[in-house]
Amino acid sequence: MIQVCTAPKTVLVVYAHQSAGSFNAAVKNAAVDELKKQGCNVLVSDLYEMKFKATATEEDITGEVKNPEHFCYGNETMLAWQEGRLAADILDEHKKLKEADLVIFQFPMYWFSVPAIMKGWMDRVLTLGFAYTLEKRYSEGIFRDKKAMLSFTTGSHETMFSPNGINGDMNVTLWPIQNGVLNYCGFQVLAPQIFWAPTHLSPEAREGLLEGWRTRLQGLLSETPLVFPPVDIFDEGKGFQLKPEVREKQADSPFGLTVGHHLEKPLPPHSMMKAGV
């Protein structure tokens, strides 16, 4: 048998929980331990511990802003990035992100989304120019050689986040983050790791969830990502609408392409939660 030598992978864990005693902390620690055991280089951005600044303001730019009367965060930070005038905490995260082969976002779901401190990481670190441009996004995205995934706890039970449940389908809830943030920047998006309502579980049941997570982590870096459509099926000249020939080809399918590109058909089942469906 020939041993294949591969360069060690770097994993960045962007972590948002206030308490080291939380289940989220245990999940984060399990990831760090397991990935290190595999020989990975593991970086952690512990956002609350870092007192990470969540708000997108002029202070993110060193020196003068270009247009103080009509301050536009996207344009100003792109310029600042080009000219090396971005705030140090953003540059630190850029450095980690550049090194990372995989980014794991670990958080408790707040209001059907990420906590504000993590949204702030997305707003401030995914700088125009550095993380995306209008030419380089989605399947042509800057981070297309990297992977990313959400790992989170919920307050509600799984049944409540189904198409028949009171909160509606979790696949819909995940669309804006997994498509609009991760896929937008080109990341290959791995299936989310969802810990359903762990506070309602016994310590033994929670340990069981961690054990399942540790098992998944062993093969995580070689998992098949979720499927999103390539940009070239949209016609840039026509407002980035789906090309007619693709729409025709899809006519026979009982389902839309994705949750968002549903083409007035039923949503493809589990498309934001399971890979290879």
Added chain:
Amino acid sequence: MIQVCTAPKTVLVVYAHQSAGSFNAAVKNAAVDELKKQGCNVLVSDLYEMKFKATATEEDITGEVKNPEHFCYGNETMLAWQEGRLAADILDEHKKLKEADLVIFQFPMYWFSVPAIMKGWMDRVLTLGFAYTLEKRYSEGIFRDKKAMLSFTTGSHETMFSPNGINGDMNVTLWPIQNGVLNYCGFQVLAPQIFWAPTHLSPEAREGLLEGWRTRLQGLLSETPLVFPPVDIFDEGKGFQLKPEVREKQADSPFGLTVGHHLEKPLPPHSMMKAGV
């Protein structure tokens, strides 16, 4: 003709843009002016100007936390609220929210969602106990006599946020915020006011958008809200799943109930963007 005297309505504008010269500022100002003209009492929470704290931390509680080893933000802030130990900036927003008949969230869309500073307002101000409980949510929600709406600018054109467009259907993108935040707290959700890609428009075209907004504002307070399902169609005893008789009744419909409660059918068109469809 008999003049009907009605008590003046209170409107809270939660506003998130860094620049007083922005189109978002102009939209906010138009709302303030127009609603004042109608005799409304208008309150504005200018989040960047207030340097609103976005992150959910222990500092939101005055005095000792109950469980410092396993700090849980939801439980701790509920207790602090009951005992009058919440941070002053949260209590200020609670006061405004209690007075408000309508809340308008005014923001530029960041990453398919609200900017982090506004997510922080939601995370911190919509306190467990004050804004919702497990018994009082959705159609039984605490704010069911209030209205709320999103008013925002996009970077992308409208075509790009359609079911055939590269970003996918805006109705899907709006679901987590409009259902998971606003409807969850019981608010009657008015159709969003979306300003598509105003930076790509001429000053005259932007003025036209503002004029349309002013016209809408004249009838805003009597608009019919978007439709969300009442909680009593879900069976609490069975994990808050849709009751079989409701599902049966829906069998003849070509569409699901909502974007999230799609029942494996095509999504009801425009349900998160237009009322009365």
